[in-house]
Amino acid sequence: MKFSTRAIHVGQEAEATTGATTVPIYQTSTYTQTAVGKHRGFDYSRTANPTRSALEAQLAALEEAQFCSAFASGMAATSAVIGALSSGDHVVVGEDLYGGTYRVFSKVFARYGIAFDFVDLSDLAVARAALRPNTKMIWAETPTNPLLRLVDIAALAALRPAGAVLVVDNTFATPYFQSPLDLGADVVVHSTTKYIGGHSDAVGGAALTNDPKLAQELKFYQNAAGGVPGPFDAWLVMRGAKTLAVRMREHERNARAIAEFLDGRDDVERVHYPGLAAHSQHDLAQRQMRGFGGMLSLTLRGDAQRASAFAEATKLFSLAESLGGVESLISIPAAMTHGSIPKEERERRGVTDGLVRLSVGLEDVDDLIADLRIALDSTAVAALRS
Numbered sequence: 001m002k003f004s005t006r007a008i009h010v011g012q013e014a015e016a017t018t019g020a021t022t023v024p025i026y027q028t029s030t031y032t033q034t035a036v037g038k039h040r041g042f043d044y045s046r047t048a049n050p051t052r053s054a055l056e057a058q059l060a061a062l063e064e065a066q067f068c069s070a071f072a073s074g075m076a077a078t079s080a081v082i083g084a085l086s087s088g089d090h091v092v093v094g095e096d097l098y099g100g101t102y103r104v105f106s107k108v109f110a111r112y113g114i115a116f117d118f119v120d121l122s123d124l125a126v127a128r129a130a131l132r133p134n135t136k137m138i139w140a141e142t143p144t145n146p147l148l149r150l151v152d153i154a155a156l157a158a159l160r161p162a163g164a165v166l167v168v169d170n171t172f173a174t175p176y177f178q179s180p181l182d183l184g185a186d187v188v189v190h191s192t193t194k195y196i197g198g199h200s201d202a203v204g205g206a207a208l209t210n211d212p213k214l215a216q217e218l219k220f221y222q223n224a225a226g227g228v229p230g231p232f233d234a235w236l237v238m239r240g241a242k243t244l245a246v247r248m249r250e251h252e253r254n255a256r257a258i259a260e261f262l263d264g265r266d267d268v269e270r271v272h273y274p275g276l277a278a279h280s281q282h283d284l285a286q287r288q289m290r291g292f293g294g295m296l297s298l299t300l301r302g303d304a305q306r307a308s309a310f311a312e313a314t315k316l317f318s319l320a321e322s323l324g325g326v327e328s329l330i331s332i333p334a335a336m337t338h339g340s341i342p343k344e345e346r347e348r349r350g351v352t353d354g355l356v357r358l359s360v361g362l363e364d365v366d367d368l369i370a371d372l373r374i375a376l377d378s379t380a381v382a383a384l385r386s
Helices: 003-009 050-062 074-082 099-112 124-130 153-159 212-225 231-241 244-263 282-288 304-313 343-349 365-385
Strands: 067-071 090-094 115-119 135-141 165-169 187-190 205-209 268-272 295-300 329-331 355-359
Touching: 003 050, 003 244, 050 067, 050 205, 050 231, 067 074, 067 212, 074 099, 074 187, 074 205, 074 212, 090 099, 099 115, 115 124, 124 153, 135 153, 153 165, 205 212, 244 268, 244 295, 244 365, 295 304, 304 355, 304 365
Parallel strands: 090 115, 090 135, 135 165, 165 187
Antiparallel strands: 067 205, 187 205, 268 295, 295 355, 329 355
16 A cells, blocks of 8 residues: 555554444543453553554554554653663764754763764764764654754664664654665654644654564553553544645645745845755755655844844744644744753754744745745844844
8 A cells, every 4th residue: 555545544444343434532541351361452541542553553554664652742752762772872863953852862861871972973974983882872863953954864774883773763754755764774753743743733752663672662661651642642643644645745845935935035044955956965865755844944144133033023934843733833943942952062063043943834835935025024124224
């Protein structure tokens, strides 16, 4: 079955008792057993819930993985993957990454004796130099958040030491545009809050793999730590995933048009979008991805105050954190999604106070461009007056 068919049918069989076409929300915490220790596969909803099981089957089919564990958030999924490590282990991490991931690595798991080195994984020589004898994991976002840089997944997979695990956060690309497991990754992580859910109404995460041992560790952590999604959130994410293919096509179409519009403006210093031919890794994006996604970032000419004024001046782009919903969002990463990274570290990596991130939604693209044009023109005039 092709992608759209899998999204709608895998895990979505008619309910056996009533024939309900849509998977029910099994809003229960426990299950009546037929005898002591005998049940129908479910005993307690932290361990397993039929709605969550349907979501996990659906997501595994989309990512072409054998195993999926769903979590209450993307950060819960991230924590579960890191939870497979032990004190004394070392992780090489792509330095351009979500601020929440940086925070949990540097402020939480580092206290447990796990070492993290943040390096530019797009440079294979740098990645190779960062490896140690105790390196047990390489963690990469591609495209990265918020600078839309790419990592060559296949090359990184070939580089990883024996016994080390390559993890790819596929949230920006989604399984519709990129298949990290096919390129050699061992684990794929998603914040399903974003594109997979797609409607800004549910929080969730997932970790997927084809490795039975890793899958067993993730399931153990899922049950032991208990960071699982409730059945209603699982149902909302599952409903959103059914339309992922058609939404991603529109997200990309709109984002491409907006990236080209912004790239043509004299008052825009730089646009970060791998779909632009001028992007330094455009060729890699064409090889590794099936599309370029709906995220982009830009730097305006002028000071950081102009970037904030621009973000606040838009009407259709809501000033908000998160991404991947049907509505368009705008943010200043340094002050919002990446505020947990120390300022000097942010700026060294290119996440300046003047960087603006756009999550391009599904509104009419002409309306979105008009909104951006008005906000740019009004702040350009203000900048000239100041």
